[in-house]
Amino acid sequence: SSYLKGRSFVRTRPRRSPRGWIIVKGARRNNLKGVSVAFPLGILCAIGGVSGSGKSTLVDVLAEGLREMRKGSVPHGVDAIEIRGGVQKVVVVDQSPPGRDPRSNPATYTGAFRFIREIFSRTYAARVKGWGPERFSFNVRGGRCEVCKGQGRVRVKLGFLPEVFVTCEHCGGTRYEREVLEVKYKGLNIAEVLDMTVNEAVGFFRNIPQVKERLEPLKWVGLGYLKLGQPLSTLSGGEAQRLKMARELVSGPRDTLYILDEPTTGLHPTEVQKLIGLLDRLLDEGASIVVIEHNIDFLLQADYIIELGPGGGDEGGEVVLEGPPEEVLRDPRSSLSGHLRRLKGEP
Template identity: 45%
Template sequence: YRYKKREVRYTHRFGGLKEHLWHIYDNASSSKQKRWAERFMREGPCPACDGGRLKPEALAYRIGGNATDEKNIAELARMDLRRLEDFFAEVPFAGQKAQIAAPIVKEIRERLSFLTGVGVGYLTLDRQARTLSGGESQRIRLATQIGTQLTGVLYVLDEPSIGLHPRDHHRLIESLKGLRDLGNSVLVVEHDRETIEAADFVVDLGPGAGRNGGHLISAAPPDDLPLRHNGFESLTAQYLKGKKRIALPETRQSGTGEEIVLKGATGHNLKGEPFRLPLGKLVCVSGVSGSGKSSLVSQTLYPILQRHHHNAKTVPLHYDAIEGEDHIDKVIEISQQPIGRTPRSNPATYTGLMDYLRDLFADLPESKMRGYTKTRFSFNTKGGRCKKCTGAGIVKLEMNFLPDTYVACDECDGKRYNPETLEVRYRDHSMADVLDLTVAEALELFENVPRIKRKLRTLDSVGLGYIHLGQQSTTLSGGEAQRVKLAKELSRPGTGDTLYILDEPTTGLHFEDIRHLLGVLRALVEKGNTVVVIEHNLDVLKTADQLVDLGPEGGAEGGHLLFEGTPEEMAESDTSTGGFLKEELERSAAFAEEDEDVDLDAMTSSADDRAAEDEDLDEGVAEAEEAEARENGEAVVEEGAVA
């Protein structure tokens, strides 16, 4: 090439893309560069030790009965805890070896017993801690505490039953009782019926959520919980005593007749049996913990469909073939992950409601007189926001040797906006006042604003009438975040050919919250969509149109497709889930004629009524948008006309 009128020759050996990427990775000057290079890499077992982590000298030591059964420490770490417990129950030692091994083996057996007792027997010892769910991590810590044999300790557990199959609940409860019997106190935050009924004492808070909660309704043994106390009705007591319950649907959806067929899925512990997903139904995938539910749905089916419909780069687990993927037009996974990681994110911004609110305030006479545009009412841009907190409403207070804390901005008093912007008011409400309203309160205020009303109505329909429009997303629970995502999807005009995937959506939900959630899922199915739910909760399983059960155990002994059919058919099967489901269906039948039943079909209006309501609201939205377009001098094209 030429440089300053002279020819320069540059010679360099190019070692290929692999060498080039490793050079960038090894010499990265920032974490951003490193993450960029990691996009082209995938983790795999070390070729030298085959994932055993140790040198050949350490792996040469083996224990066991005979040469074929002998295991080194890496092979033992790959066994699930149940098989490991069986191995150490029979491992033979003789002579001097027996004397040396006896106390060690005793400790190993006890610890394995504690771990299997709290329901994590399907895990392996070499499982990375970062891949464990919150419930699994908590139960492992619980097993550690059981092994310490401490007394006089107060243990606080937040929903230890998360992710547990009903079969494992009993063992977990026995472990908690074992801690109590040692002379400890166990305080459990829980919604699970079996855990509540096994407690010695229940503290019931309510009667509702948010502003409607925080009252101590009653504190008594579970059998003595009153239906009404201190002037409040107890929803918990009503569900426990059968006065309220989630009833079976009158009819189960027949679906569209189409299906997606996944063949040869063998990722993790899956055995490659064909998985058929009928479309247009509420489908629940069940099975004991570790049986392969998430591997099948979240890590195989979902990435395949994401790549097909959305050109995603996610790599699915191994499979041979898939059929029928064109019967849907998109796939959406609705998780309980936070909807935002900063204080600026809130339900109004996430659902798109904030855009409509800004439009409304910008159209007010006071705004037009002052020359304010919709940008003025954004707390993420300069102009109308508070200068000190830049629209966050809070400021960080550095605590030196303690973690940083956040306090309300003393200049705007946490309102996010400057005084001039707050002078613009809609029905005597500034933008800060609106963001401080609950969804239910905002519905009354914006009754005559169709676009805003539609967004608010979907939030209210999923049981979130109590949250504030401007509530920081970081303060929402996993269940609340998931329902905000559901509300966002419900408010979108859909084609009716969408596949929704939810992994254990009832985590952290009360019976009443589950009722709201099921109403929303049924509404999605009634519009022709397909909903796939990975779940253990029997209230959800009994209301499904189709059940798929995996098992029979967790870990290496799982991954088999045991059953496909209706809840009634599963109740007659010999699967672990079938036995518990049969008891639940019998309990539902026993209360079927009581007047206090909560009819799941009555939770939402019929499909025709809902369609009519949506049509009326759509007309209102269309009229408002048409008027806005005319006001802005835009051309308006009538439906059915050619522009």
């Protein structure tokens, strides 16, 4: 009930102050009418406004312009972009699948699997056989099941019907040859480790910092239920976006500008809070974040709002308001102010 009453989104931390600015001057693309916008650095900046007001176009101009400047080119669709502060890298985090390889999973994507394979190669049973870490890879010949090529399942064609995947009969879905599965670490073989959830693995490898530190951010973003060996192709768009953000926490986000497009789509209010917690961690590490968002609960948590409008299509493309959420959402010109009043139970 606290979510219905808006209590769970009461802000607990003070607003951050900008550490610098990126100033976009004269942006002209689609319905943007030569607008100039100052994006704050070092804080959570949300881009709001009605549908079709130019939010995505403005952020595209920002991201593409910064990339072109990094290459020494002149940015297109804008008069100038001026950077007053530290931005070394721009990362656009969308909801597309995070791994192109069908074998990609949370263990490989986070980099934890490399260390897990090394752990198995250092066991007595592996050293006796002279096996290195590559023997415990499902991507190369040696230890993987060659019937399914380490995927744990095989594709079956059924005449005119769509292809289906079935569990590999040779390895039983484990991905490995039987002799590899005889090697155990703390009572478990490599396939059983891949069948663990992230939550279980963080506890299992609590004394192995290289593994724990790469998996723990997944817990922070509410992905602790994922199995280490779960194909990334099975993740939803929201899960994929949070997985990418979790990996960024491992790599070190200082002086990085992150751009997200409606990351709360499909998330339960508890997951929205976890996402905000993750963004706070990135900001604490020295990142800057720009988010396109319509979720009023999320907007209340932002440090700064830039609202485009006043309408959509030809009626949009202008900056209506900008500033802290309290100021923007109370302004009668804001398309968001009505939502805020309803959230607070005001007429």
